Amino acid sequence: MSFDRLRSPVRFLQQVGIPADQDWLREYEAWFEDEGQGISDAVDRAGTPWLRMFDRFGARVDEILYPPEYWRMLKHGYRAGVLWRAFERNSDQNPEPNSLLSAYLLLYVTGFYDPGLACPYTVSLSTVSPLLKYGDAELKARFLPRMLQRDDSVWQGATWMTEIKGGSDLGAAVETVAQRDGNKWRLTGDKYFASNAGAELAVVAARQEGAPQNVRGLSLYLVPRRAEDGQLNYQIRRLKDKIATRSVPTGEIELRRSEAWLLGKAEHGIYLILEVLNLSRVANCMGSVALAQRAIADAYSFAQGRTAFGKPISEHPLLRRQFEDRWHGLRAASRLAWEAVHLLDRVWQEKPPYSERYHLFRLVAHLAKYWTAEFAVQTAKWAMEVYGGVGTLQEYRVERWLREAMILAIWEGTSHRQMLDGLEVMQRKGAHRLLFQHLAGKASEAQLREMEARVERQLGLPEVEREGTLEKLFGDLASFTAEALLQTR
Numbered sequence: 001m002s003f004d005r006l007r008s009p010v011r012f013l014q015q016v017g018i019p020a021d022q023d024w025l026r027e028y029e030a031w032f033e034d035e036g037q038g039i040s041d042a043v044d045r046a047g048t049p050w051l052r053m054f055d056r057f058g059a060r061v062d063e064i065l066y067p068p069e070y071w072r073m074l075k076h077g078y079r080a081g082v083l084w085r086a087f088e089r090n091s092d093q094n095p096e097p098n099s100l101l102s103a104y105l106l107l108y109v110t111g112f113y114d115p116g117l118a119c120p121y122t123v124s125l126s127t128v129s130p131l132l133k134y135g136d137a138e139l140k141a142r143f144l145p146r147m148l149q150r151d152d153s154v155w156q157g158a159t160w161m162t163e164i165k166g167g168s169d170l171g172a173a174v175e176t177v178a179q180r181d182g183n184k185w186r187l188t189g190d191k192y193f194a195s196n197a198g199a200e201l202a203v204v205a206a207r208q209e210g211a212p213q214n215v216r217g218l219s220l221y222l223v224p225r226r227a228e229d230g231q232l233n234y235q236i237r238r239l240k241d242k243i244a245t246r247s248v249p250t251g252e253i254e255l256r257r258s259e260a261w262l263l264g265k266a267e268h269g270i271y272l273i274l275e276v277l278n279l280s281r282v283a284n285c286m287g288s289v290a291l292a293q294r295a296i297a298d299a300y301s302f303a304q305g306r307t308a309f310g311k312p313i314s315e316h317p318l319l320r321r322q323f324e325d326r327w328h329g330l331r332a333a334s335r336l337a338w339e340a341v342h343l344l345d346r347v348w349q350e351k352p353p354y355s356e357r358y359h360l361f362r363l364v365a366h367l368a369k370y371w372t373a374e375f376a377v378q379t380a381k382w383a384m385e386v387y388g389g390v391g392t393l394q395e396y397r398v399e400r401w402l403r404e405a406m407i408l409a410i411w412e413g414t415s416h417r418q419m420l421d422g423l424e425v426m427q428r429k430g431a432h433r434l435l436f437q438h439l440a441g442k443a444s445e446a447q448l449r450e451m452e453a454r455v456e457r458q459l460g461l462p463e464v465e466r467e468g469t470l471e472k473l474f475g476d477l478a479s480f481t482a483e484a485l486l487q488t489r
């Protein structure tokens with residue numbers, strides 16, 4: 001085992017069998033080593049950016065003020081191709097299905113240096129995808145080219161669902177109303193947690209007047225920052241002062257008869273919202289694994305240089321064993337996360353009704369989001385302990401990884417949500433049976449049968465017990481899947 005390889009996200013990816021030897025990826029990593037990491041650290045230390053709501057004439061402008069270096073860092077990822085590489089081939093000349101792999105490779109490298117910065121790229125990806133799949137020709141012609149620019153004129157996306165009453169139970173909590181206005185819609189409501197506030201284009205969950213007060217009543221809309229007449233189409237009430245992910249401005253958004261376009265069929269809204277979340281949950285897996293890799297790498301560098309009881313602490317048996325365990329856990333988490341990417345790549349263009357492969361993907365994505373985020377939090381906490389007391393000081397970067405990891409476990413649906421959604425896809429779609437078929441040959445017959453029997457027993461429990469005792473089973477299923485996948489490359 002070579003911990004030196006952990007210093008480089010690209011080398012680690014290659015080591016675990018991910019095709020990551022592209023020049024553009026290596027150049028992206030090199031840029032972070034030379035410049036990006038310094039900018040990212042400064043942004044984290046500076047805290048919440050300033051929101052300038054009015055210009056000097058008193059007109060509402062809602063500009064987010066970061067230092068100029070921030071915008072350079074942000075635009076660097078777009079130029080490197082986090083959007084255009086995945087989607088540029090979708091044209092009449094080349095109608096081949098696109099691969100999202102390039103985007104997830106870039107997200108992995110971004111997450112190694114700045115997990116918060118991966119957010120603007122992810123939500124932009126999650127905006128382009130429904131636009132591409134569900135937008136009509138006119139909408140696509142108007143917005144797609146802006147999102148796929150290769151230079152600094154690129155437009156950013158955003159995905160705004162959560163309101164003040166909460167993000168887990170969207171069916172009950174979304175109060176934003178959609179009213180028809182000719183061929184478009186007008187949205188009125190407030191979004192309470194809105195990352196990439198200021199984005200030029202957002203996908204937004206709302207409820208049409210008279211639609212049911214549950215998840216079936218939700219639909220998905222495209223909302224540009226500027227209306228057709230050039231006026232601001234939504235306003236930013238304030239920015240959130242967060243413990244981490246400071247490289248993405250998260251704010252509260254006011255929609256006041258904001259111009260919007262319906263995506264897909266209104267009654268399919270919840271499916272479209274889940275499709276958006278699919279992309280960002282898998283991106284979250286990239287951020288979580290990359291962060292864990294980074295935390296282990298930093299802890300190892302520190303442990304080599306820190307002496308106690310006559311030798312570097314990395315050489316004491318207790319710590320050496322912990323490093324080996326973390327290394328194994330990292331490889332397993334990485335395998336699970338990349339399985340989610342590969343499955344997503346095969347199903348992201350599907351529309352309802354979905355194939356069995358889509359349900360398999362959903363279960364793997366819930367397992368992976370849950371498992372990798374928990375692994376990131378535990379690994380970041382452990383890495384901080386390896387540093388001892390100095391690990392709690394801001395001047396050592398390791399405390400930042402713990403702050404960032406805490407958010408990875410909450411946004412894009414908490415760990416509870418992943419477990420409950422995973423349970424649902426097993427109950428309603430039999431996704432666990434698809435998973436065990438998928439794992440055939442990667443674990444022994446007996447192990448597969450035993451795990452399947454445990455899942456079936458859980459599903460057969462009365463509801464309160466089924467949910468109440470879910471965590472152990474779900475964790476074991478995630479770990480089992482990761483270990484099985486690790487057996488084959």
Ligand SMILES: Cc1cc2nc3c(=O)[nH]c(=O)nc-3n(C[C@H](O)[C@H](O)[C@H](O)COP(=O)(O)OP(=O)(O)OC[C@H]3O[C@@H](n4cnc5c(N)ncnc54)[C@H](O)[C@@H]3O)c2cc1C
Binds near residue numbers: 169407413
């Ligand atoms: C930095 C940051 C940026 C964000 N950006 C965005 C964004 O851009 N767009 C967006 O739409 N949202 C965004 N969010 C919101 C995020 O998606 C929500 O925080 C998340 O979905 C959880 O919702 P909540 O915070 O309202 O918690 P709640 O839904 O109020 O839940 C509170 C707790 O109860 C638990 N819980 C709820 N229901 C159950 C149940 N049935 N069983 C067991 N436990 C349950 C939850 O898991 C959680 O632990 C962001 C959040 C953060 C922290």
